[in-house]
Amino acid sequence: MENVKSIDRILSKTAQILPNKTVMHYENESITYGQLDKEVNNLAQGLMDLGLKPSDKVAVILGNCPNFVRIYFAILRAAGTVVPLNPLYKADEIHYVLNDAEVKLLIIDQELLPMIREVRAEKSDLDIIAIGGTKEEGIASFEELLKKEAEPVDRNVEEKDLAVCIYTSGTSGRPKGALLSHGSHIFLINASIKRLDLKTEDHSLCIIPLSHIFSQLTNMLMPIWLGGTITILPRFIPSAVLNEITIKKISFLSAVPAMYSALLAIPSQDQNFNISSLRICVSGGAPLPLEVSNVFMERYGINLVEASGPTEAVACVGSPKANKPGSVGPALDGVKVKIVNDQDQDLPQGEVGEFCIQGPNVMQGYLNLPEETAEALKAGWFHTGDLAKIDEDGFVYIVGRKKDMILVGGLNVYPSEVEQCLYYHPQILEAAVIGTPDKDRGEVPKAFIVLKPGVTAEPTEFILHCRKHLANFKCPKQVVILTSLPKNPTGKVDKKQLA
Amino acid sequence: MILARIKIIVDQQFIYEGELNERTRVIDDLGADSLDIPVLVNAIEDEFGIAISNEELFKIRTIGNLMKIIQDKILGGMNYGKC
Numbered sequence: 339m340e341n342v343k344s345i346d347r348i349l350s351k352t353a354q355i356l357p358n359k360t361v362m363h364y365e366n367e368s369i370t371y372g373q374l375d376k377e378v379n380n381l382a383q384g385l386m387d388l389g390l391k392p393s394d395k396v397a398v399i400l401g402n403c404p405n406f407v408r409i410y411f412a413i414l415r416a417a418g419t420v421v422p423l424n425p426l427y428k429a430d431e432i433h434y435v436l437n438d439a440e441v442k443l444l445i446i447d448q449e450l451l452p453m454i455r456e457v458r459a460e461k462s463d464l465d466i467i468a469i470g471g472t473k474e475e476g477i478a479s480f481e482e483l484l485k486k487e488a489e490p491v492d493r494n495v496e497e498k499d500l501a502v503c504i505y506t507s508g509t510s511g512r513p514k515g516a517l518l519s520h521g522s523h524i525f526l527i528n529a530s531i532k533r534l535d536l537k538t539e540d541h542s543l544c545i546i547p548l549s550h551i552f553s554q555l556t557n558m559l560m561p562i563w564l565g566g567t568i569t570i571l572p573r574f575i576p577s578a579v580l581n582e583i584t585i586k587k588i589s590f591l592s593a594v595p596a597m598y599s600a601l602l603a604i605p606s607q608d609q610n611f612n613i614s615s616l617r618i619c620v621s622g623g624a625p626l627p628l629e630v631s632n633v634f635m636e637r638y639g640i641n642l643v644e645a646s647g648p649t650e651a652v653a654c655v656g657s658p659k660a661n662k663p664g665s666v667g668p669a670l671d672g673v674k675v676k677i678v679n680d681q682d683q684d685l686p687q688g689e690v691g692e693f694c695i696q697g698p699n700v701m702q703g704y705l706n707l708p709e710e711t712a713e714a715l716k717a718g719w720f721h722t723g724d725l726a727k728i729d730e731d732g733f734v735y736i737v738g739r740k741k742d743m744i745l746v747g748g749l750n751v752y753p754s755e756v757e758q759c760l761y762y763h764p765q766i767l768e769a770a771v772i773g774t775p776d777k778d779r780g781e782v783p784k785a786f787i788v789l790k791p792g793v794t795a796e797p798t799e800f801i802l803h804c805r806k807h808l809a810n811f812k813c814p815k816q817v818v819i820l821t822s823l824p825k826n827p828t829g830k831v832d833k834k835q836l837a
Numbered sequence: 838m839i840l841a842r843i844k845i846i847v848d849q850q851f852i853y854e855g856e857l858n859e860r861t862r863v864i865d866d867l868g869a870d871s872l873d874i875p876v877l878v879n880a881i882e883d884e885f886g887i888a889i890s891n892e893e894l895f896k897i898r899t900i901g902n903l904m905k906i907i908q909d910k911i912l913g914g915m916n917y918g919k920c
Contacts, residue, residue, distance in 0.1 A: 572895050573871060573874070577891060596872060779872060810864065810868045810869065810870050
């Protein structure tokens with residue numbers, strides 16, 4: 339596909355060539371490219387009629403379903419910026435993002451409306467579109483916008499224009515909005531398709547949340563670029579995944595390591611699954627344990643390839659044709675990578691240091707955070723905070739983290755965000771959160787707290803407190819009450835002594 | 838009786854506030870994530886000797902949804918009142 343300057347044009351060009359081909363399957367629904375393009379157009383006009391101006395931010399809180407795809411493309415066609423939010427987020431987290439990004443319009447599943455009750459009361463100028471349910475006063479109906487016929491919309495969106503603002507957790511405790519352009523997406527789509535050798539005939543199965551860039555790329559943008567087909571599952575259920583692969587002859591699967599482990603936990607003799615149609619399986623979001631990769635190969639004869647890259651700069655994708663176990667692959671063509679020491683000096687091949695990335699894939703910066711942007715992009719390279727090494731063939735191996743971060747089933751959790759939440763509890767004097775191994779998720783948060791003098795409480799109280807304010811995956815699975823936290827000579831909590 | 842048996846399973850896997858009842862939401866109230874739900878359902882299937890289809894799994898939002906599925910399967914769809 340030549341000369342595509344904006345993400346929404348990917349859909350319109352494919353729809354011109356393949357109007358009658360099925361782009362998406364979901365439950366009993368099948369949608370063609372032509373139908374999707376028309377619906378996106380109607381929605382885009384509807385958003386513009388509601389007052390959406392170029393670059394306005396539109397937050398989307400929706401689980402995996404075709405409406406996410408419709409809305410994503412419609413916002414971009416209307417020259418808006420998509421702010422996708424994990425539908426597992428709690429009210430506080432949603433509230434923070436809506437304020438920080440100065441969101442003009444929120445599109446939300448009607449079931450989640452109660453979550454934003456306080457936000458609605460506070461932000462009377464926020465336009466809301468609800469999906470499903472009965473019509474409510476002051477809230478636009480998504481179904482009405484979808485059906486209202488409109489002329490083709492073209493707001494002349496360019497490569498350099500902002501497409502997406504994706505919030506990613508940070509060491510400061512508050513998530514940061516990574517700003518990604520249409521151009522960076524188009525570059526990533528092309529480079530990843532070439533690396534994976536994905537084809538028009540491939541049928542993808544979408545099981546990871548579309549609110550994440552990994553899923554947006556692998557389960558939406560790459561297949562639509564090629565004119566492929568996508569089956570969307572609303573939830574990850576291992577037996578349903580294997581069933582869908584069998585029935586729909588799925589050839590391309592992207593998932594986090596915890597999901598591949600869960601698939602392997604279903605005994606192969608239990609059900610009549612035939613996954614011989616699978617030809618490319620990508621693992622991302624967290625390091626892939628070698629034993630998972632080995633068992634997958636033994637049982638299904640498929641090489642799991644890894645991909646890596648923070649939200650800010652997806653950089654490396656392995657190749658099914660030349661895979662090195664334990665590596666996340668070489669950098670995508672057109673992306674440069676290097677390893678640096680603490681003084682930001684380049685390190686030679688094979689040495690471990692901070693993994694840095696440069697190229698058209700890198701974000702423009704963090705919204706409203708010039709200092710953090712300058713620090714992350716110093717000397718023109720994105721500093722990932724991951725520790726890695728590069729071998730003689732250019733294959734990258736992620737060996738650890740410089741940043742204090744926990745990976746829960748492929749989702750980033752920063753201990754400082756959980757600690758801040760704990761500190762809001764009136765009975766807590768001190769709190770420290772670490773990652774602890776979990777056989778299903780890789781790691782889960784574990785909290786150590788000191789109570790204020792004279793206070794007694796049960797650990798479960800603090801897990802429930804976190805659950806009111808943080809997405810479930812960020813909440814500690816275990817809280818330990820101590821009389822004091824171990825400290826180093828400078829008075830900082832010494833997390834190495836906690837376990 | 839069904840609720841009491843579900844409660845034993847839920848108490849092994851989740852921490853929650855208040856009483857478990859039909860309105861208890863699996864994600865919001867029990868704190869479940871996507872990897873918890875298949876584990877819960879496997880335990881329910883073993884306890885009640887039933888098989889829950891993928892279509893039914895996708896629709897489980899509350900303990901009440903789970904109770905109805907169990908009742909339908911072991912009682913043949915007849916509602917004998919609250920359990």
